[in-house]
Structure formats: C-alpha cells, structure tokens
Amino acid sequence: MRRNKVFATGVAALALGLSLTACGTTEDGGNGGSDADCDVKLAFFGPETGDAAGLGKPIIQGTQLAIDQYNEDADCKVEFVKYDSQGSPDEAPALATEAAGDESLIGVVGPAFSGESAAAGDTFAEAGLPTITPSATNPTLADNGWDTFHRALGNDxxxxxxxxxxxxxxxxxxxxxxxxxxxxxxxxxxxxxxxxxxxxxxxxxxxxxxxxxxxxxxxxxxxxxxxxxxxxxxxxxxxxxxxxxxxxxxxxxxxxxxxxxxxxxxxxxxxxxxxxxxxPCIPDTEPAVAEFAADYEAEFGEAPGTYAAEAYDAATIFLDGIDEGVDNRADMLEFVNNYDDEGITKQLKFDEKGEPADVHVYAYTVKGGAIVPEGEIK
Structure with missing residues (x-):
C-alpha cells in the first residue's frame, strides 16, 4: 500500500542526498539485496502486557503490518522493536532512557497512553527521537515544547x-x-x-x-x-x-x-x-480503510482493533522517510515535521505543536454483544 508522497522541497533534497548511504553494503560490494538489514529500527512504546494490553495489541499489529509490507520489497529491512511499558507512567521513564540509548532507533510509534507519554516525553525530546502517538489524547501533551512529539489523531x-x-x-x-x-x-x-x-x-x-x-x-x-x-x-x-x-x-x-x-x-x-x-479512531467499515482491514485480517486472523489503522499511518510516515533515505533521528524529525500526505485515516500533516491538521471523532454503540459504528460526530 505504498503511495506517491508529497514532501517539502528541502526535505526531499536532503533525502536524495542520503539515499546513497542509507543501506549498508555486503562483503561482495552489492547493495545488500532483498534480505539485507539496514541499521535502522522503529519501535512500539506502550502496553504489550498488563491490564491495558488489549489496547496495545492493535497498535502493535498495525505497526507490524506496515513494517512487514515495507520489508517485502525493501532493499534493506527495517527492524521492529517493542518497549512494553504496561501502560504505566512509572515504567515509562526507564524504558524511554533505554530506547533513547539505541542510536539505530529513529522513530517511535507511541507512547500509547497519555500518562506514559507525559513521563517519557522529556527523555525523547532530549534524545531528539521523534515519536508519533496513535492513541494518547490528553491535550496538554502538545504544550510541553517537545519538538519530537506528534499525534496521529484528535486530542481530547x-x-x-x-x-x-x-x-x-x-x-x-x-x-x-x-x-x-x-x-x-x-x-x-x-x-x-x-x-x-x-x-x-x-x-x-x-x-x-x-x-x-x-x-x-x-x-x-x-x-x-x-x-x-x-x-x-x-x-x-x-x-x-x-x-x-x-x-x-x-x-x-x-x-x-x-x-x-x-x-x-x-x-x-x-x-x-x-x-x-x-x-477519534476511524471505523474499519469506512471505504478508506477497507484494503488495510482486509490485509490486517489476513495477517492476524482478526479485524483491526482500536487504533490499529492510526498506528499503521504513524508507522507509514516513518517508513516513507526511510524509503527516501533518511537514516538518523535529526533528519527523520525534519522529515516528519514537514510530512503532508494522505493516510488511510486522514490527511497526515502536523502543526508546529505536533497536532494533526485533520481531526474526526466517531460514535459507536454496543449492540448485540458487538461494538457497532454509528458514524462521525459532526
């Protein structure tokens, strides 16, 4: 589901210059081939275990799907790593320090929750590690002056x-x-x-x-x-x-x-x-996410859960940067800040505080033991 991208001129020029060095070379002088790994990683930061693991799972899988699809045709494979915070603000600072110390990690999908985002935000900002949360909605997160903070959905x-x-x-x-x-x-x-x-x-x-x-x-x-x-x-x-x-x-x-x-x-x-x-999460019944929903179900054997599509979009932004040759945090941050392209959930573009330019909120009702979409709240 790769798309044509529209980037700021400066970022595109930078990416072109980097594209020759983004992938390592093999011993025989080749470009690494389809099975080579680049020294770049993307991460999930949020609950993989614990009481809130149910909300973390779709985010992990949405991110995983985007990376798997990218790696299918990539000359250099992107590694996916997970930092299991259990959704806890108490666990987040140490994990953020660990993530910040891995220089090959150039983008984070998350943190998933607002409390852990507040606890980890300073560390990510000091490390220059760009983050895109698909799910943390407390409005004050965007007021901390973190230039690394981005949100792929509307806030509270x-x-x-x-x-x-x-x-x-x-x-x-x-x-x-x-x-x-x-x-x-x-x-x-x-x-x-x-x-x-x-x-x-x-x-x-x-x-x-x-x-x-x-x-x-x-x-x-x-x-x-x-x-x-x-x-x-x-x-x-x-x-x-x-x-x-x-x-x-x-x-x-x-x-x-x-x-x-x-x-x-x-x-x-x-x-x-x-x-x-x-x-503020798009229903998987919307036409824009139909292909994504089908791919997701084929890979994981279940329909996309809450924020799976938003996580896919967040990961895609980072992957588009890597596809253009970005291989370090500083250039990735500039790339994300200037990003402007159509995602599956919305037009993906951030303002100067990292908030999305395009926001939608939907209503759902529990009917017959299922969560059923009612449509957008206008």
Whole structure:
C-alpha cells in the first residue's frame, strides 16, 4: 500500500542526498539485496502486557503490518522493536532512557497512553527521537515544547466536546453524572466533558485504576438520578463499573470514550448493551480503510482493533522517510515535521505543536454483544 508522497522541497533534497548511504553494503560490494538489514529500527512504546494490553495489541499489529509490507520489497529491512511499558507512567521513564540509548532507533510509534507519554516525553525530546502517538489524547501533551512529539489523531479537546454534544443532542440526557479514573487521560477527558455539559452535570466522582468495588460511586449515581453517566477511563474498570451500576439500579445511558473501546469491555455482557463509545479512531467499515482491514485480517486472523489503522499511518510516515533515505533521528524529525500526505485515516500533516491538521471523532454503540459504528460526530 505504498503511495506517491508529497514532501517539502528541502526535505526531499536532503533525502536524495542520503539515499546513497542509507543501506549498508555486503562483503561482495552489492547493495545488500532483498534480505539485507539496514541499521535502522522503529519501535512500539506502550502496553504489550498488563491490564491495558488489549489496547496495545492493535497498535502493535498495525505497526507490524506496515513494517512487514515495507520489508517485502525493501532493499534493506527495517527492524521492529517493542518497549512494553504496561501502560504505566512509572515504567515509562526507564524504558524511554533505554530506547533513547539505541542510536539505530529513529522513530517511535507511541507512547500509547497519555500518562506514559507525559513521563517519557522529556527523555525523547532530549534524545531528539521523534515519536508519533496513535492513541494518547490528553491535550496538554502538545504544550510541553517537545519538538519530537506528534499525534496521529484528535486530542481530547476535540473528543470531549464531541462526547458532550452526543450526550446532549443524540442521547438527549438532561442530567449527567461524570466519573473519572484519576489518570492523566481519564481525568483530563472527564473534565472537558463536565465543562461542556455545564449545568447538565448533577454530580461527579473519581475512582482509581485497579479498583473493583464501586459501591460508593454507585450510591452517588443512584442518588443523583441521572439520565446518563459519562466515564473517563479505561476498559478494565469500565467493565466492572457498568455491571455494578446496572445492579445498583441505574438504567440510563452509559457513555465512555476511546479507552474503553476494546473487545474486553464486552465481558460485561448485558450490562454493556447500549453503551455509547466515542473515539477519534476511524471505523474499519469506512471505504478508506477497507484494503488495510482486509490485509490486517489476513495477517492476524482478526479485524483491526482500536487504533490499529492510526498506528499503521504513524508507522507509514516513518517508513516513507526511510524509503527516501533518511537514516538518523535529526533528519527523520525534519522529515516528519514537514510530512503532508494522505493516510488511510486522514490527511497526515502536523502543526508546529505536533497536532494533526485533520481531526474526526466517531460514535459507536454496543449492540448485540458487538461494538457497532454509528458514524462521525459532526
């Protein structure tokens, strides 16, 4: 699925000059051939294991697919490495230092989550290691002055208002209770939704990640008698929370965001039915991602999960640079900063803060035990 690219003139000229040296030579003086490895690596940074591994898996596989397709016809193979943070801000700094120390690593797809992005961002910036996250949505990440930071999807400053609009205009909830999980992502998103809903908010509460007893929160919700509950957090807690809310008598609409858009949320069974999920991630039913979805399913035996397509786009940006001869971090950073090309999820271009120029937010509903796309929230 390689495409013709449009690059800034300066970057294209630089890439042309580098193209003669990007690949190593074999002992017999050849160019390395189709089985040679270049001394360049791309990495995934995020949860491969742990409670949030379900959200990391599609990102890993989307990145893997892009690299595998590139390597099929490449004179020099790109190596894919993974840094398993388990989605934890506590694990991220040491892993970021490890990644930064590998000079052959010239691009990172990730970090996957907002908390680990905040914890690792300074290290990546100091090392000049460009990152493109396909999934971390806290708006403040772009305000840290990291020239290495890029985001391949809309942040929560767009998702939060879209969720609030959907709650007001489509769900038509007059009273809403807002809950967050105290994470950088969940608390930030819930705060935006709360602000946008304004007087419609009849109560708020904060839970903790890995918490399993939500009885105190359930009591607060049932006392407030809301039409809808919005939860800012991840699927591990949402799966338990929605069950306890239903058991406690809440019969309104449960509304969540991209951190819950994982098949594991369906373990809540009947309690999950009717849940609204917002996400700045394109549905695999959209024509633009049809070929990608087919290729993904052929390689991994399953449909693309949340942010698989965004990860594919992020990896493709780096691979396009490598294809043009870029073989070091400084040149890759310049290449990414000047990138402007059509991806499978959107037009891929970044502003001076690393935010995407093209943003879309979609709604999904849990129906019949499946997460079903409802369309873009305009």
């Amino acid at each position: 400053a767009t998702q939060g208002p879209a969720a609030a609009k959907y709650i007001k205009d489509t769900v038509k909830a007059g009273k809403v209770f807002v809950i967050d999980d105290a994470s950088e992502y969940g608390a930030g998103l819930a705060g935006i939704v709360e602000k946008d809903l304004a007087d419609a908010v009849v109560g708020t509460d904060t839970i903790q990640q890995k918490q399993t007893d939500f009885s105190a929160t359930v009591t607060k919700v049932t006392d407030a008698k809301p039409d809808a509950v919005f939860f800012g957090g991840y699927y591990a807690e949402a799966t338990i929370l929605v069950g306890q809310l239903r058991d406690g008598g809440f019969d309104g609409t449960f509304v969540v965001a991209d951190g819950v858009k994982d098949p594991a949320f369906l373990d809540a069974k009947d309690a999950a039915e009717g849940t609204i999920i917002t996400c």
